[in-house]
Amino acid sequence: MENVLLLAHTEADGSLAKAGLEALATALGLGGALTVGLVGAATQAAAGQIAGCGAARFLAVTGDAFGQPRYTTDAAAAEALCRAADCPIVLAAGTSRWARALPGVAYRLSGRVDTHATSLTSANGAPAVTRWFYRQRMEAVLSRTQRPWVVLLDPGCVAPWSSAGLAGGPRGYPACPTVEAVSVEPPATRTTVTGYQAPKADEQTIRPDAKVLLVAGAGWTKKQADGAVHAAEAEQLILGFLRKAQASLGGSKSVVDLTGEGEAVLHCMTHMNQVGQTGSTPRHAKGLSTCCHGEEPHVVGWRFVNQRRAINLDAGCGWARGKADVLYVADAFEVMRHVNALLG
């Protein structure tokens, strides 16, 4: 098997995030000699975190300029690491940071890049990437002859590498490995990172690691049996379930679009929540669809949700046509009131 370079950037606290550890697990599964290339303001802690992984070499581009996500500095660091490691296969997690920088790096190295890979494995000594096309409707296995071949692995596809079971050193990890510094002059940049804006933790409704996805459709904002709209109660039921089940919130396109159309809206819903062909394709063990019709452009976003249930008043809705494991033909307001009461 060809040698592999794993590129990993550190987080604000200097550690490697779960997505980076997933890419590490994939790199180790390939069987070639592994070089780890770290990028960050400080990289020693990250090297210590994965010290026992079995990598043959640790390289690092370190410095304040490389702590912030930015195309110019990330691309310069990654290019230098690729040249220093000289590995034909370059693997990285498909984080927003690497997704922005690495295609340009592949071009600079006259290599090729594949993004949104769901696996990278070795078949008879040749690496092959799996990825989905046409919004997760078709799965393909690809191989390439050009090198270096840069592969971005989508987060959530494999179990992350873990130090559990390794001989313990300081803080539970084996001793820090020797990290070879790769020197890079920070390129001139016009982008300054001034800070982060994020919703408060209790307002955050998108939780990629949650076990359950609750999808709310436009039905929550439509006139109900009494002829009235009950958007406020709908919001309370949805948020109550999210809090109690620590679930993630998805929406149909119709419901997220309502905000712009001046109709009764769910304030917890933004375009970021949209699931489907023109939305996201989240990975959760279970999904519960409520007041959503289950049309194909929406359900195509459920490709990676393993157990699917839906609540709809309409026994002939899309979910009834082989798209859900269980369809409850019922009033979602009533069902969710009971579910929330049961959850305490």
Ligand SMILES: Cc1cc2nc3c(=O)[nH]c(=O)nc-3n(C[C@H](O)[C@H](O)[C@H](O)COP(=O)(O)OP(=O)(O)OC[C@H]3O[C@@H](n4cnc5c(N)ncnc54)[C@H](O)[C@@H]3O)c2cc1C
């Ligand atoms: C090119 C293209 C791309 C698209 N991309 C996406 C996409 O990414 N994501 C997406 O979601 N859609 C997408 N769509 C739109 C999609 O086809 C549907 O229009 C949309 O998903 C419908 O949303 P909905 O089911 O919430 O609303 P509706 O179709 O209005 O359905 C509301 C449902 O709520 C039910 N209901 C009402 N009250 C209750 C109650 N009390 N209890 C239980 N059920 C109740 C009704 O029976 C009805 O089935 C796309 C369409 C196109 C053409």
